[in-house]
Amino acid sequence: MTLLMAGPSPFVRTVLVTAHETGQIAEIETRKVAASPTGADPELVSANPLGKIPALMRPDGPALYDSRVICRYLDHRAQAGLYPDSRLWEVLTLEATAQAMMDAGVSMVYERRVRPEDMVYEPWIAGQWGKITRALDAVEARWTSHLSGRLTMAQIALGCALGYLDFRHGDRGWREGRPTLAAWYARFAERPSMQETEPAA
Structure with a gap:
C-alpha cells in the first residue's frame, strides 16, 4: 500500500498512528506529494479527484481517500476493534x-x-x-x-x-x-x- 501525504497534516498523522496501532505500518510506503488548495499534484488528483490528502493506494482496489475512510479500512483489515x-x-x-x-x-x-x-x-x-x-x-x-x-x-x-x-x-x-x-x-x-x-x- 502507498500513502500519499504532504507536510505535517493532522489527517495524515491520524492514518499513520492508526497504521502503527494496528500493526500495519511496515506494509505502507509513504510518498510526499503537493497538496495545496490552489494546485495539487497530478498523482494525487488521479488517486483523489478532490486533490486532498491523505489518499491510500492499494493493490486490491481503487484508492481510498478521506482519513476517516482510510482509518476504518485499516481497522477492518487488521480486525483491531477501534470502532467497538x-x-x-x-x-x-x-x-x-x-x-x-x-x-x-x-x-x-x-x-x-x-x-x-x-x-x-x-x-x-x-x-x-x-x-x-x-x-x-x-x-x-x-x-x-x-x-x-x-x-x-x-x-x-x-x-x-x-x-x-x-x-x-x-x-x-x-x-x-x-x-x-x-x-x-x-x-x-x-x-x-x-x-x-x-x-x-
Missing part, C-alpha cells in the same frame, strides 16, 4: 469532533498562507478558533469518560487534533481551563505511535 459496537456512535461522534477541529485548525493556517496579506480575513480566523474552543469545552465537559479504557479511533483522532493545535496554534493555550483533557493528552502523547509520528516544522 458497544460504543460505536459515541466513538464516531468524538472522531468527527476531532476531525472538525483539524479542519478548522488547517483552515486558519491556509487563511494566512494562501491569501495575500491584505486579503486575510481575521473574523474568519476567529470563527474557526471559536469552533475549536467550543469542541474542546464539550470534550472536557462531556466526553472525557470516553477517553479511557481500550484504545478507540476516537482517542487516536483527538490525540492527533490536539497535537496539531500544539504544532500550529500552540500560542493560543488550548489547555487553559481544561485540566482533564490536558492530562489525558499528556499521557496519550507518550504512546510510541504518537512519538513516531510527531510533526516536524
